[in-house]
Amino acid sequence: MKCRGLIFDLDGTLLDTLDDLAMAANATLENFGFPAHPVDAYRYFVGEGLRTLMQRIVPGSNATDEQLNEYMVKFGEIYTNTWNVNTRLYEGIFEMIASLSAAGLQLAVLSNKPHLFTQLCVETFFPEQPFAFVFGQRDGVAKKPNPAGALEIAEKMGVAVADILYVGDTATDMQTGNGAGMRTIGVEWGFRDRTELENNNAWKIVRTPAEVVTYAI
Numbered sequence: 001m002k003c004r005g006l007i008f009d010l011d012g013t014l015l016d017t018l019d020d021l022a023m024a025a026n027a028t029l030e031n032f033g034f035p036a037h038p039v040d041a042y043r044y045f046v047g048e049g050l051r052t053l054m055q056r057i058v059p060g061s062n063a064t065d066e067q068l069n070e071y072m073v074k075f076g077e078i079y080t081n082t083w084n085v086n087t088r089l090y091e092g093i094f095e096m097i098a099s100l101s102a103a104g105l106q107l108a109v110l111s112n113k114p115h116l117f118t119q120l121c122v123e124t125f126f127p128e129q130p131f132a133f134v135f136g137q138r139d140g141v142a143k144k145p146n147p148a149g150a151l152e153i154a155e156k157m158g159v160a161v162a163d164i165l166y167v168g169d170t171a172t173d174m175q176t177g178n179g180a181g182m183r184t185i186g187v188e189w190g191f192r193d194r195t196e197l198e199n200n201n202a203w204k205i206v207r208t209p210a211e212v213v214t215y216a217i
């Protein structure tokens with residue numbers, strides 16, 4: 001075994017959530033009379049949690065906390081009903097998780113998506129519950145790239161950080177894993193490009209989920 005545990009990012013790594021996130025965010029903008037953004041722009045808007053997403057998509061940069069809270073509530077109302085229209089596992093993810101799980105490795109998800117939506121996504125797409133720990137953004141825990149969530153998972157797994165692979169698709173993910181002292185794997189099928197992963201010191205960069213398995217087992 002080349003590691004004892006793996007932590008996965010969710011949006012852009014396990015699940016292609018881009019269309020549904022963009023649709024709900026644009027519907028939120030429309031609700032408040034703001035212009036929509038092209039779906040591809042959301043590749044860069046998403047990644048630092050829901051509050052930051054709202055800050056990035058509304059015009060100007062002077063929204064108050066109260067306004068941001070209102071936007072977040074509206075987004076939540078919309079996304080609750082529409083999160084699963086086009087969302088799907090990336091090709092090869094199901095098989096990758098099945099192989100890692102069958103090998104007895106401990107698996108976890110760590111996302112900046114709100115915690116309840118993270119749990120909903122994982123429960124829906126992985127009904128066989130291969131992940132021992134599933135954490136989205138939670139009150140009281142610093143979001144990624146702060147390594148707090150990754151370190152908490154390592155402790156709960158009872159595995160040294162050097163024996164954990166952290167897999168994600170963005171600079172934030174590479175910074176999180178590296179900051180926790182884990183080896184980071186950047187995935188090319190996600191929201192961002194290879195250069196971003198290189199510039200943020202990915203230990204390895206992979207083109208397919210099957211390659212992750214070769215670094216793990």
Ligand SMILES: O=C(O)COP(=O)(O)O
Binds near residue numbers: 144
């Ligand atoms: O919803 C977000 O902001 C990002 O979610 P992720 O951490 O799973 O990429």
